Amino acid sequence: MEIKWYLFLSIALFCIGMIGALTRRNSIIVFMCIELMLNSVNLLLIAFSKMHMATVNAFGTSMATSAQIFVFFIMIVAAAEVTVGLAIIVMMYRNTHSIDINFLNRLKN
Amino acid sequence: MDAIQFIYLVPLLPLVGFLINGLGRKTLSKSLIGLIGSGVIFLSFCISVLIFIAVSKEGFTTQDIQYFDFINVGKLNIPFEFQVDQLTSLFLLIITGVGFLIHVYSTSYMKEETQSGYGRYFSYLNLFVFSMLLLVLGGNYLIMFMGWEGVGLCSYLLIGFWFKEQENNNAAKKAFVMNRIGDVGFLLGIFWLISSFGTISYHDLYNSSNGIITSISAINSPAIVAITLLLFVGACGKSAQIPLYTWLPDAMAGPTPVSALIHAATMVTAGIYMIARSNILYSLAPTTLDVIAVIGTLTAIVAATIAIKQNDIKKVLAYSTVSQLGYMFLGLGVGAYSAAVFHVMTHAFFKALLFLGAGSVIHAMGGEQDITKMGGLGKKMRVTYITFFIACIAISGIPPFSGFFSKDEILSAAYASNPLLYYIGLGGALLTAFYMFRLLALTFAGKFRGTEDQLHHVHESNATITIPLVILAVLAAVGGLVGIPEVFVKNGNKLNDFLSPVFAHSAQIIASQEVPHQTEIILMIVSVILIITTSVWAWKKYKEYQPGTGEESVFGKAIKNKFYVDEVYDRIIVKPLNALSRLLDNVIDKKGIDGIVNGVGRGVNYGSRQLRLLQSGQVGSYILLMVIGMLLLFIIQLFTK
């Protein structure tokens, strides 16, 4: 497989996620779209790791290993982010009884 | 050489005094303020004496002391530097010495000021001395200009010291504006120097072995004439020459010791110093020298004529200063630089003495300055009377008092250059003798013409006032002995020898015309006889003066009104300028510039009100805008290569 197909797939997923984030007002769906975008980037990172498999880094291991561990850490961070994010959404729902992100316009004042 | 290492202390000490007195004017006691104010000047004076001793040693060469880079742009490098040579050290002595006496005098004279006013006064006075020291110590024209501006500022502050009266403010403003006109000339001169020679450091310009100016041999080249004329405009402003002299008589609005400081030790001598400092440049431009000589002579005679009819004791002295400065410029103009500097020195002594004496009189009279209302004070104020008398003799030029030697040196140089200048100068000297003895007679002789209250109030001033008077009287009496003409004593002109290294190169350029000794002696005798006759006549005429109702002649009236110079200036310069500025104010400023400024304000206001709609606070629209921005960045980055 040429790498370009993976690139295009990632871009497509990313843009779909972005369109979702822009068009939906349900904050949970917006949040899910962000997860989708995050995953598309992960996919791209794995594809690139495959491309640079032959390159060896300073520790004597393959670059691919580093890239995959990088993805692993991204997942860790994403998991932590989701925890806090969902807690915020729950909090917001409890205060406003809505999950419309347009209620989050306190910044205006 | 040791003393010269500490030269930075000379200006630094007055600056420190200024800071202490300025900041602590509300907390320090009056006596402490006076002590600090005078003490720092005294210390400066001591260092100046040490420097003078070091400079007058055999084999001294001009020292250039660089402290740090001040302006360093491209090829132009102007360091903060001091230069010490004979001229500098002499001026240091005059400034700090006379300055110190004036400070001591002020501690008593200003006693009645409020506490903070007292501190303010002394801090200004210290700043004044600091600026003047900076001016004479500076090793290039920029440092000189800084001092020059500082002196202008301080004169403004001190002339307007009693700022509650609008008249004083006007006088201060007038002095400032007149000085500013001169400063523009000076500044342009400096710029021109930079553009033609690339440096304004005295060391680079006037160095005796390889200075840029020193190695020029062409005389009267246009650039140099222009530069010297511009610098002379600056000197005119500061040293009150025609046409910029009108500020000096008005500067009397300030406290009397300030007048003494301005007229004797600082400020007005700055112009003389500057030209003496640039003597090599001026010697290369004989045209400018002619202009200076003519203006100096004119100023001397015009101011002396005006002084005859003035009735304000300080105004008389002010016009006399203008007139004496005219003599100094005459001396510079005919190439007798050291004679001019000599006259600066003697003038500093007797003019400081005259002003301080006048201050003592005014103090005794409870603020009265009109001499027609005085008279007979000689019996009540012996010390003031005698010292004032000595000063009168000195300024009139009666031997062997100091004024005679310096004035004679200038006049004989003028005779060598052009006898016409001599005759006018002599006429001015006669007028000087006349108005001085008129002043003396009206003030101290005859009967008292004031009110009864004033008569009881009249008393001799206390020691802090009289001691400076006595010291200055001694200096005014014997100060001239450092420059005895060659015709009397061989090598008698010590001052001339002392200053000769500074003016050596100029002496080479200007072939000095020697007056035959016989002629010189004849001139001297004639002038002395004339002066004494005039003095005695004036004394006789005004000794028994009673305020009469005699009709003034047209000419007398003109003189009394100072030849209407102020009025003429007012008509041809101030009024049209006012009209123009009113026009500019009403039409261009209010309508045009204010319109633009307010329009900008209104435009921004409107724009921001519209832009505020963008800040909806809704996350969705923010993200959308972010995406659009990102998109634009991508497009710019990827497709514009």
Next chain:
Amino acid sequence: MGITQILFWFLTILALVAAIGVISSKNPIYSVLWLIVVFFAISGHYILMNAQFLAIVNIIVYAGAIMVLFLFVIMLMNLNAEAEPVKNVYMKMAGIISGLTLMIVLVAALSHSDVQNTIIRPGTSIGLIKNLGKALFNQYVVPFEISSVLFLSAMIGAIMLGKKDPVKKISL
């Protein structure tokens, strides 16, 4: 067309369709289910590229833990299709247009580059848990430990946010 390519295209189409499903379904529950499908498809891609460990982690963490969390929250709030607020049509159009433009721009930019034709071949054992484990506990042990601190702080943060307002309690 080998088996790899067939699998690739199948997974790609699955992922895209499921992604569109995520953003277009009215009911958030369906969105979550579609998202799980996307994650499975992406995991399939990982396996195709010999990242077996990450594929498993992806399924466990994302499809398993995170999505369950989402479902849990949605059900807790009792959301359904009618709860979805109506969005401004112009904003919707603007969002779609700008998203598509971004895609076109990126694709156009990349379609001229040289790297795009590099071929990725299956094989090698880099993605196996053994290799990654060695690297993770040797070179990357410090970041690994720090990530545990991150989790701890995230947990504390979530609890703090989820708690009832203590000030209110006191005032009541």
